[in-house]
Amino acid sequence: MKFASRLDRLPGYPLAELPARKRALIAQGVDVIDLGAGDADYPPPAEVIAAMRQATGETALSKYGFQQGNPVFRKAACDWMMRRFGASFDPQAEVLPLLGSKEGLSHLPLAVLNPGDVAVVPEPGYQAYLGGTVLSGGEPYVYPLTPRTRYLVELEEIPAAVLPRVRLVYLNYPNNPTAAIAPMEYLERTVAFCRRHGILLAYDNPYCDLTFDGYRAPSIFEVPGAREVAIEYFSLSKSFSMTGWRLGWAAGEKRFITALTRVKSYVDTGPWLAVQQAGAFALDHAERLIAPNVAELQARRDAGVGALREAGFELESPVATMYLWVPLPAGVPSAEFSRRALEEAGVVTLPGSAFGPGGEGFFRIALTVGGARLREGILRLREVLARADVA
Secondary structure, eight states, X not given: OXXXXXXXXXXXXXXXXXXXXXXXXXXXXXXXXXXXXXXXXXXXXXXHHHXXXXXHTOGGGGSOOTTTOOHHHHHHHHHHHHHHXXXXXXXXXXXXXXXXXXXXXXXXXXXXXXXXXEEEXXXXXXXXXXXXXXXXXXXXXXXXXXGGGTTOOOGGGSOTTTGGGEEEEEEESSOXXXXXXXOHHHHHHHHHHHHHHTXXXXXXXXXXXXXXXXXXXXXXXXXXXXXXXXXXXXXXXTTTTOGGGOOEEEEEOHHHHHHHHHHHTTTOOOSOHHHHHHHHHHHHTHHHHHHHHHHHHHHHHHHHHHHHHHTTOOOOOOSBSSEEEEEOOTTOOHHHHHHHHHHHHOEEOEEGGGGOGGGTTEEEEEOOSOHHHHHHHHHHHHHHHHHSOOO
């Protein structure tokens, strides 16, 4: 049996092999410190869990939700966006519940791209952007995120031969994996560029509330004119530690939401209504419920950055996300370093190359364990680095 050639165009997913390797080491008695996946060790807020327990007892919430979803969740998402960004949306026409923002991001190209059309995909970046583009039959134009541009996608640099075919661009700020942020001036000229060239901007914003030191991450809809060209994605996974609940939403003009809804009508029947009910509670009380998580992540960031510097790594202290993007000394391959970190030190990290070739020379640490445990893991990495071959 032959499979679709598009499968051959998909790179290996960065987290695919880690769970099995981690379990094998634990079975051998290794004390594994997992700094790989962005899945924090603290639980969802107790009040949200209680709301979920109550929702599971309501028979009506166990029925098909379809794309209409739970009106309570749609309203809560709109209310949150108004409080958070001052952006007003119609709950029925301009918001779409998602099975986590990942599926909405990867399904969008099916509604936007024809064969030969191009999506601009940042690298290193979330593999859903590349995967969705390839699986839809579109062509990815990979834009390298480097310190040269402060890890920003500069659309003016797209080659003239490629630009006429660009229909979609993915942006993600605060950024995974680099933790970079986007200044408002950058967002304004990016929106203007997309308007000039008729490009849809998919703005992936799951880390907007995980910010430190007084930084406030914006919505793309705070930029004048963005509604004409943008669809924005939000998730409850990171802010509320609800990764396994699979709940997020997309927001944008009715025509964009309608197109994505039409695709999703053929591939799923929407998130469980009870999860949406609990998600609505979370969003209605977001400011109070998220604050302890942000404080904990900031403490972990401080502990992690301090330990990394002590261990001989050089990096800036990020003002957002739950990640540290750590440069390796020249000549140390990221995949080899992460392999040795796991096998020799029992520390799970993600090599920069797992996010695409543009991530080579870095590795990512997720702030998924407490400060003391995080420090222990990083100091183990110091020993791995000391044994690494440096060209």
